[in-house]
Amino acid sequence: MATVAKKLCVLVFVVALYNIKDCVNSHSDSEAHDHDHDTDSEAGCGCGSNLNRKHDSDHDHHHHAENPADKYSRAKNEKPKDPLPSYPRTNQMVYLDGGTFTMGTDDPGVPADGESPARRVTLKPFYIDVHEVSNAEFELFVNSTGFTTEAESFGDSFVLEGRISEEIKKDISLAVEAAPWWLPVKGADWLHPEGPDSSIRTDRMDHPVVHVSWNDATAYCQWAGKRLPTEAEWEYAARGGLENRLFPWGNKLEPRGDHLMNVWQGEFPTLNTAEDGYEGTSPVTAYPPNKYGLHNTVGNTWEWVQDWWTIRHSSEPASNPTGPESGKDKVKKGGSYMCHVSYCYRYRCAARSQNTPDSSACNLGFRCAGDDLPQGVECRNCDKV
Ligand SMILES: [Ca+2]
Ligand SMILES: [Ca+2]
Numbered sequence: 001m002a003t004v005a006k007k008l009c010v011l012v013f014v015v016a017l018y019n020i021k022d023c024v025n026s027h028s029d030s031e032a033h034d035h036d037h038d039t040d041s042e043a044g045c046g047c048g049s050n051l052n053r054k055h056d057s058d059h060d061h062h063h064h065a066e067n068p069a070d071k072y073s074r075a076k077n078e079k080p081k082d083p084l085p086s087y088p089r090t091n092q093m094v095y096l097d098g099g100t101f102t103m104g105t106d107d108p109g110v111p112a113d114g115e116s117p118a119r120r121v122t123l124k125p126f127y128i129d130v131h132e133v134s135n136a137e138f139e140l141f142v143n144s145t146g147f148t149t150e151a152e153s154f155g156d157s158f159v160l161e162g163r164i165s166e167e168i169k170k171d172i173s174l175a176v177e178a179a180p181w182w183l184p185v186k187g188a189d190w191l192h193p194e195g196p197d198s199s200i201r202t203d204r205m206d207h208p209v210v211h212v213s214w215n216d217a218t219a220y221c222q223w224a225g226k227r228l229p230t231e232a233e234w235e236y237a238a239r240g241g242l243e244n245r246l247f248p249w250g251n252k253l254e255p256r257g258d259h260l261m262n263v264w265q266g267e268f269p270t271l272n273t274a275e276d277g278y279e280g281t282s283p284v285t286a287y288p289p290n291k292y293g294l295h296n297t298v299g300n301t302w303e304w305v306q307d308w309w310t311i312r313h314s315s316e317p318a319s320n321p322t323g324p325e326s327g328k329d330k331v332k333k334g335g336s337y338m339c340h341v342s343y344c345y346r347y348r349c350a351a352r353s354q355n356t357p358d359s360s361a362c363n364l365g366f367r368c369a370g371d372d373l374p375q376g377v378e379c380r381n382c383d384k385v
Helices: 002-025 047-063 068-072 135-145 150-154 214-223 231-239
Strands: 093-096 099-103 119-123 126-129 156-160 182-186 302-308 330-333 353-355 364-366
Touching: 093 231, 099 231, 119 231, 126 231, 135 214, 150 156, 214 364, 231 302, 231 330
Parallel strands: 302 364
Antiparallel strands: 093 126, 099 119, 156 182, 302 330, 330 353
8 A cells, every 4th residue: 555655746746847847938937736536635624523522511510529530531522722812704696787899909919819809708697705714614614514725635746836835845855847836835725825843824814815725715615605706707796897908907007006916026935025915825804896786707816717728719700608527627717926027927817828627736726616506605786786
């Protein structure tokens, strides 16, 4: 068994290496973390039942304090867990009436990505999340289901070199000459975005969840009574009703000198001046929303969408397109805090990139959409439409 596990590990790294090269060849800022097996996703978590046991144990103690066996019982000696802090929910949605818009562009920023041609696309009404899914929201999912992400199952994920501690870095021998800023870090996952010595708990519970694969994102949305948006829905929502604009607010990167999204200022990858306020991710609520009420569509984290990847699109008008029926990679939209014009001009509405559905990295997250409003989810604009 040990030999098989070793071989799988080697295979994972070899495939990952190939994918990194692919990404670099297409000038993507994206990672590639390729696993060729399924995740074991339904291990029990038991967080809620631990709290209940503590309550029961107190109750028992009160009535049976004289029983010496109690002194050594697990319930008696188990330390109470700190209650989970609560965060304001960021799972709100908006209702979008659908209609016809121009998807893609005839003036592609990265022609190899299949941003063109511009085509007329008609969509039926749908709901979409106002925010990227936050760590706090993802934690509710994990606590209620015991879900294990693919990065956790396989034990590593890709992190930007500049964000890893020297301590962790010295243990990484695998380097990728063509993309030295991506390093596979053992123990990097959604709870530990830069590896075992980092944590979301200190100040990132309201930041977008990262190191989640397309498969993880799909499972989350299903649990939430939602689904991933199609690429067309995501782009329609991100454009916020403006036709043929580069960004959700217009064509100027920094109108009146204001930063309206979280991308990279300085020199990539050596100097991150964070003029927009954030070196890494920002809270999902940061920056003004677009005209449809959505925050951080472009920038902050890339966002998985439903569609399989292709760079060939018909210029014919389409209704509710869902992309190819099958493929190797899934589409992601919006660019990330790692995007800089010099190598990843992808923080635009029409921009797109791709990864295998089991890939994960420190700049890749998602938001959900839906045909209906799930019970208990607040709709931000339903009283106005
Ligand atoms: Ca930034
Ligand atoms: Ca985003």
